[in-house]
Amino acid sequence: xxxxxxxxxxxxxxxxxxxxxxxxxxxxxxxxxxxxxxxxxxxxxxxxxxxxxxxxxxxxxxxxxxxxxxxxxxxxxxxxxxxxxxxxxxxxxxxxxxxxxxxxxxxxxxxxxxxxxxxxxxxxxxxxxxxxxxxxxxxxxxxxxxxxxxxxxxxxxxxxxxxxxxxxxxxxxxxxxxxxxxxxxxxxxxxxxxxxxxxxxxxxxxxxxxxxxxxxxxxxxxxxxxxxxxxxxxxxxxxxxxxxxxxxxxxxxxxxxxxxxxxxxxxxxxxxxxxxxxxxxxxxxxxxxxxxxxxxxxxxxxxxxxxxxxxxxxxxxxxxxxxxxxxxxxxxxxxxxxxxxxxxxxxxxxxxxxxxxxxxxxxxxxxxxxxxxxxxxxxxxxxxxxxxxxxxxx
Amino acid sequence: xxxxxxxxxxxxxxxxxxxxxxxxxxxxxxxxxxxxxxxxxxxxxxxxxxxxxxxxxxxxxxxxxxxxxxxxxxxxxxxxxxxxxxxxxxxxxxxxxxxxxxxxxxxxxxxxxxxxxxxxxxxxxxxxxxxxxxxxxxxxxxxxxxxxxxxxxxxxxxxxxxxxxxxxxxxxxxxxxxxxxxxxxxxxxxxxxxxxxxxxxxxxxxxxxxxxxxxxxxxxxxxxxxxxxxxxxxxxxxxxxxxxxxxxxxxxxxxxxxxxxxxxxxxxxxxxxxxxxxxxxxxxxxxxxxxxxxxxxxxxxxxxxxxxxxxxxxxxxxxxxxxxxxxxxxxxxxxxxxxxxxxxxxxxxxxxxxxxxxxxxxxxxxxxxxxxxxxxxxxxxxxxxxxxxxxxxx
Numbered sequence: 001x002x003x004x005x006x007x008x009x010x011x012x013x014x015x016x017x018x019x020x021x022x023x024x025x026x027x028x029x030x031x032x033x034x035x036x037x038x039x040x041x042x043x044x045x046x047x048x049x050x051x052x053x054x055x056x057x058x059x060x061x062x063x064x065x066x067x068x069x070x071x072x073x074x075x076x077x078x079x080x081x082x083x084x085x086x087x088x089x090x091x092x093x094x095x096x097x098x099x100x101x102x103x104x105x106x107x108x109x110x111x112x113x114x115x116x117x118x119x120x121x122x123x124x125x126x127x128x129x130x131x132x133x134x135x136x137x138x139x140x141x142x143x144x145x146x147x148x149x150x151x152x153x154x155x156x157x158x159x160x161x162x163x164x165x166x167x168x169x170x171x172x173x174x175x176x177x178x179x180x181x182x183x184x185x186x187x188x189x190x191x192x193x194x195x196x197x198x199x200x201x202x203x204x205x206x207x208x209x210x211x212x213x214x215x216x217x218x219x220x221x222x223x224x225x226x227x228x229x230x231x232x233x234x235x236x237x238x239x240x241x242x243x244x245x246x247x248x249x250x251x252x253x254x255x256x257x258x259x260x261x262x263x264x265x266x267x268x269x270x271x272x273x274x275x276x277x278x279x280x281x282x283x284x285x286x287x288x289x290x291x292x293x294x295x296x297x298x299x300x301x302x303x304x305x306x307x308x309x310x311x312x313x314x315x316x317x318x319x320x321x322x323x324x325x326x327x328x329x330x331x332x333x334x335x336x337x338x339x340x341x342x343x344x345x346x347x348x349x350x351x352x353x354x355x356x357x358x359x360x361x362x363x364x365x366x367x368x369x370x371x372x373x374x375x376x377x378x379x380x381x382x383x384x385x386x387x388x389x390x391x392x393x394x
Numbered sequence: 395x396x397x398x399x400x401x402x403x404x405x406x407x408x409x410x411x412x413x414x415x416x417x418x419x420x421x422x423x424x425x426x427x428x429x430x431x432x433x434x435x436x437x438x439x440x441x442x443x444x445x446x447x448x449x450x451x452x453x454x455x456x457x458x459x460x461x462x463x464x465x466x467x468x469x470x471x472x473x474x475x476x477x478x479x480x481x482x483x484x485x486x487x488x489x490x491x492x493x494x495x496x497x498x499x500x501x502x503x504x505x506x507x508x509x510x511x512x513x514x515x516x517x518x519x520x521x522x523x524x525x526x527x528x529x530x531x532x533x534x535x536x537x538x539x540x541x542x543x544x545x546x547x548x549x550x551x552x553x554x555x556x557x558x559x560x561x562x563x564x565x566x567x568x569x570x571x572x573x574x575x576x577x578x579x580x581x582x583x584x585x586x587x588x589x590x591x592x593x594x595x596x597x598x599x600x601x602x603x604x605x606x607x608x609x610x611x612x613x614x615x616x617x618x619x620x621x622x623x624x625x626x627x628x629x630x631x632x633x634x635x636x637x638x639x640x641x642x643x644x645x646x647x648x649x650x651x652x653x654x655x656x657x658x659x660x661x662x663x664x665x666x667x668x669x670x671x672x673x674x675x676x677x678x679x680x681x682x683x684x685x686x687x688x689x690x691x692x693x694x695x696x697x698x699x700x701x702x703x704x705x706x707x708x709x710x711x712x713x714x715x716x717x718x719x720x721x722x723x724x725x726x727x728x729x730x731x732x733x734x735x736x737x738x739x740x741x742x743x744x745x746x747x748x749x750x751x752x753x754x755x756x757x758x759x760x761x762x763x764x765x766x767x768x769x770x771x772x773x774x775x776x777x778x779x780x781x782x783x784x785x786x787x788x
Contacts, residue, residue, distance in 0.1 A: 006473060006785045006786055006787070006788075009788065018496075020494070020496065020497070020788050021494070021788065022787050022788065023787075023788075054717065054718070076717070076718040077718060079400060096680075096718065097680050097681050098680060099678075099679075099680050099742050099743050100414070100415070100678060100680075100743065102412075102414065103414070121681055122681070122682065122742055124742050124743070125742070147683075151683075151686075151721075152681070152688055152715050152716070152719055152721060153680075153681040153688055153719070154681075192716060284493075284494060285493075286490075286491050286492060286493050286494075286547075287491050287515055287516070287546070287547040287548075288516065289541075289545075292545075294546055294547055296788075297787075299697070299699045299755060300754075300755055300758050300787060301787050303693070304698070304699050305693045305698050305714070305717075320699070321546050322546070322586060323448065323470070323699075323754050323755055323758075324448070324470045324471060324490065325546055325547070327545075327546060348493050348516055348518050348519070349493050349494065349518070360694075360717050361693060361694055361717055364694050364717075364759070365758070365759075365785065365787075366785065366787075367785050390785075391400045391759070391760065391761050391784075392400055393400070393416050393417075393691075393694060393695050393759075393760075394400075394403065394414050394415065394416065394417075394690075
């Protein structure tokens with residue numbers, strides 16, 4: 001038996017003031033502008049867009065992205081793929097490795113229902129995946145992950161050819177139905193560490209290095225007589241460079257849709273589309289001291305792995321108040337702030353909007369999005385969307 | 395419509411090896427020893443124990459604590475209280491303030507079903523609470539929170555008397571049924587910042603200061619002719635001192651039950667009961683480099699607000715690998731480690747047990763506890779418990 005599922009913080013039609021706090025709120029107007037800007041960027045360059053849905057974990061949002069031109073979405077976990085597939089998303093890339101046989105059996109079952117791709121970075125992983133896929137009689141797209149600077153998963157670029165060869169050795173015997181096997185689909189080459197290098201020049205340099213490694217890996221594959229159909233990767237901090245590389249054919253950026261504080265803190269990339277903050281935590285002042293106010297949103301309401309949230313529209317600093325509280329104090333308004341920030345400490349019961357430090361794990365703390373139309377001041381709740389893959393860790 | 399609810403990682407009767415990763419696992423033998431040690435500590439001193447259930451968010455565990463002698467539990471949020479009440483917990487203290495009128499209406503409804511207490515630290519909060527309670531025709535226990543060093547919520551100790559007076563002015567007109575009103579129940583005096591001061595002497599000094607302030611607050615109340623029935627507070631890092639103070643009558647420690655890495659890093663308090671790690675995240679190696687291994691548990695599987703997890707039983711350091719990954723590297727075993735640590739990097743598919751940095755927000759990331767009997771090596775799943783109040787932010 002499962003626990004009481006938290007109820008949504010509002011219902012469609014509610015004015016913004018009636019949204020219970022803390023709540024995860026989307027500024028729909030801003031989100032839709034972000035959605036279209038990234039779709040146009042990829043379309044104009046003839047690149048595939050496969051946004052990372054580990055960020056939003058929502059089947060509804062994934063479908064909006066695909067309706068705007070995305071070929072599908074990425075996830076990091078099998079259970080995320082299962083949750084999104086149950087919500088009607090039919091083209092999913094698990095941009096991560098699995099070696100667990102029970103999970104691989106489930107993965108193969110899912111591949112009978114949707115177009116599914118997954119990464120490998122070990123011979124053991126390839127063999128176990130191939131065995132599971134053959135048992136299920138299905139085909140899975142397989143991308144060899146190379147380490148382009150992240151220092152996490154992936155083989156060295158020079159080892160990509162050998163692993164691709166092993167993948168190809170498990171190709172389906174024929175194209176007939178029920179023929180299980182692996183379809184080699186290319187290279188996964190994501191440079192996570194590059195995304196938050198603050199200077200635009202450092203990010204450009206890191207991706208230049210990643211592109212060089214991706215070319216090396218491509219060469220080790222094609223020199224063995226295997227076609228390498230695709231190099232996929234890129235994030236919100238770097239996609240302009242992967243897009244310009246001539247090597248990457250698919251962009252995986254996800255955070256552009258909501259833009260968290262950490263990405264906004266990057267120095268802007270020249271000629272990059274501008275994305276707006278579209279995700280907020282609505283909080284309320286529930287205690288007031290002489291020189292501080294306390295809001296009802298702590299790090300159970302927003303993730304702190306990438307730092308604390310920014311207070312939106314007010315000249316206030318947010319300090320960590322623990323799991324359930326945030327501490328606000330007055331800061332000097334930067335001169336010429338546009339729009340001008342509200343001055344002074346808020347009072348008991350006042351609303352305070354927070355821009356999360358990191359959207360992905362913040363979303364994972366909430367069960368629902370409250371989708372607001374018409375802005376944070378006077379908006380109305382247009383929809384409530386479940387965070388379908390919230391808590392899908394496996 | 396709600397999202398796909400994650401399935402439990404195992405079923406009762408499964409051997410430990412079959413628990414899917416990442417999973418939140420309780421070592422039941424260790425937890426039960428912790429439970430009994432704290433219950434005995436309070437019982438032997440004639441103190442009330444009201445463990446903080448914001449830590450475990452489980453109605454089942456709350457009932458185990460009450461069966462061992464606890465008078466009830468604390469929570470921080472109304473929705474936590476609602477979830478635990480739905481699971482049969484009938485005595486709950488919301489050790490936090492609420493000023494939102496919609497929430498106060500719900501609080502008063504809940505007080506018709508269970509014995510409920512709540513904190514106040516403002517005149518506005520008292521008046522709104524009194525109005526809601528009177529409308530519902532119920533009685534709520536009210537504790538005036540004083541700031542004893544946390545710098546968060548609570549009035550100064552010298553202001554406690556005035557606020558208590560205001561609470562008493564809203565006492566029920568009579569003891570008859572349907573008579574709504576506030577019952578002044580004493581002082582909330584919790585020193586959160588003291589809990590993780592690393593040296594035992596610093597913690598002792600901080601609580602000495604808190605006790606002095608609690609005495610001052612008591613005096614401002616009793617000098618106004620109002621009885622102050624209780625001072626409540628204390629956490630796992632400090633409860634020995636509150637217990638010895640002669641002022642505190644109730645202990646709220648919660649983390650003792652699971653003992654996270656952050657509490658274990660404290661220098662031990664002399665004569666304090668010893669608590670064992672009883673909460674773990676089971677993870678699996680899903681990628682291997684030359685000099686590192688990658689596990690499938692990142693900060694969506696364990697909270698990082700109080701630092702990274704410790705690797706259990708192995709001479710390995712855990713470094714942040716992002717939302718879904720952890721990076722393991724070999725460290726030199728401290729000489730004389732007892733029991734001896736397993737040396738070397740684990741292989742692909744190997745199990746790695748993590749001791750979370752902070753149990754409260756880690757638990758909040760999971761939907762179920764996998765309750766294991768017989769130890770991490772050869773244990774068997776005895777039960778699966780829902781994290782009833784997971785995600786109950788409001």
